[in-house]
Amino acid sequence: MINTKKSHKNLIITRLLAPILSSRDVVDILEKIIKKTDVKSVDLDFSNVKFVSRSAAHALLLMKERLQAKKDIFFINTPEDVVNMLRVVAANRIVSKKQKPEFNPRKIDINSLFKEVLA
Amino acid sequence: MEKIIIPKPKNDSLVAQLESLYKTFINAQSKENLNFDLSLLDWVCPLLILPVSAYINNTRSNCEINYSPIKSYLERISFPEGVDSISLFQQQVQKHKSFIPISVLRKEAGTSREKLEALFAEKICETLGNVSGAQNAVCYPIAELVTNIFEHSKKDVGFIFGQFYPTKNYLDICIVDCGRGFAAMYKEEKGLKLSDIDAISEFLLARRGYRIQDTETIGIA
Numbered sequence: 200m201i202n203t204k205k206s207h208k209n210l211i212i213t214r215l216l217a218p219i220l221s222s223r224d225v226v227d228i229l230e231k232i233i234k235k236t237d238v239k240s241v242d243l244d245f246s247n248v249k250f251v252s253r254s255a256a257h258a259l260l261l262m263k264e265r266l267q268a269k270k271d272i273f274f275i276n277t278p279e280d281v282v283n284m285l286r287v288v289a290a291n292r293i294v295s296k297k298q299k300p301e302f303n304p305r306k307i308d309i310n311s312l313f314k315e316v317l318a
Numbered sequence: 319m320e321k322i323i324i325p326k327p328k329n330d331s332l333v334a335q336l337e338s339l340y341k342t343f344i345n346a347q348s349k350e351n352l353n354f355d356l357s358l359l360d361w362v363c364p365l366l367i368l369p370v371s372a373y374i375n376n377t378r379s380n381c382e383i384n385y386s387p388i389k390s391y392l393e394r395i396s397f398p399e400g401v402d403s404i405s406l407f408q409q410q411v412q413k414h415k416s417f418i419p420i421s422v423l424r425k426e427a428g429t430s431r432e433k434l435e436a437l438f439a440e441k442i443c444e445t446l447g448n449v450s451g452a453q454n455a456v457c458y459p460i461a462e463l464v465t466n467i468f469e470h471s472k473k474d475v476g477f478i479f480g481q482f483y484p485t486k487n488y489l490d491i492c493i494v495d496c497g498r499g500f501a502a503m504y505k506e507e508k509g510l511k512l513s514d515i516d517a518i519s520e521f522l523l524a525r526r527g528y529r530i531q532d533t534e535t536i537g538i539a
Contacts, residue, residue, distance in 0.1 A: 216429050216432055216433075217429060217432035217435070217436040218436050218440070219432070219440075219457055219461070220432065221432065221435060221457075221460070221461030221462075221465055222431075222461075222464070222468060224425070224428065225429055225432045228428055228429060249440070250454065250458070250461065252457075252461035252465060253461075253462065254461070254462075254469075255461070280454060306515060306519070309340060313333065313337045313340075316331065316334075317329070317331075317333060317334055
């Protein structure tokens, strides 16, 4: 008997989701799609993806970890900016930044601001 | 329904627009139905017009634009309702070429919302003339701030609008939600009673600096 079950599937991100990924919930949608496939290995094709936000990158990495017992997930054709974002987010998960930059906002009364700038 | 005349900004600076916005809402009760009169406005930027659009949509308030000198501009940017679908967005852009409409992002729309957001960002980049590095510079703050709306504001609707001023050579993008605000967020999630000012400071201090390569960025809502 020939086993005709496919072992591999390619999912094109721009077609399934959008060319710019910014929110976590769209990654949840992607996870549902992946879970429905009957293959062991899935390529997530990032061709023509123009941007992935920090949140979406984090959600993608968490999804890959969650599914690793059941599916092998690979990110392919990933543009350089997307690769960099995934790497930064992944690095931050392993070793989070200890030193944060200084931020010293000046508080000003709104009416003083208007007087100062619009006089 | 109380009538609110939106005062004309003193000049075209962002602070002047902020002052006009502040004076518009200073006496309004929270979520009150209002009737906005735009007859005094002969020029607006996103900072002034988008919060008014968001308020009208959130409270089902009204507006009067028939006697406004900028009536045709307001119609081209789909003020006050905005567009909440890809087809409407494309229709408006097709009709009004260089004008990007006010875009309404609804959380439940899922991938359609993501595509609309992408379309908005792409149109902005196209308006800029595809300058190198512009895509990340445009997409990053839009993505961060829109995510903040759906993750923190407890509102499922966000509003975005952008305008490029070629003679002044700057891009103005505004992102608005009618959510609970920082003070309410700290009270509900951490039991902290903070004034609006202290809540904003606390949020900015807690979220300061997310380093991407050599560029420091701060995500704020």
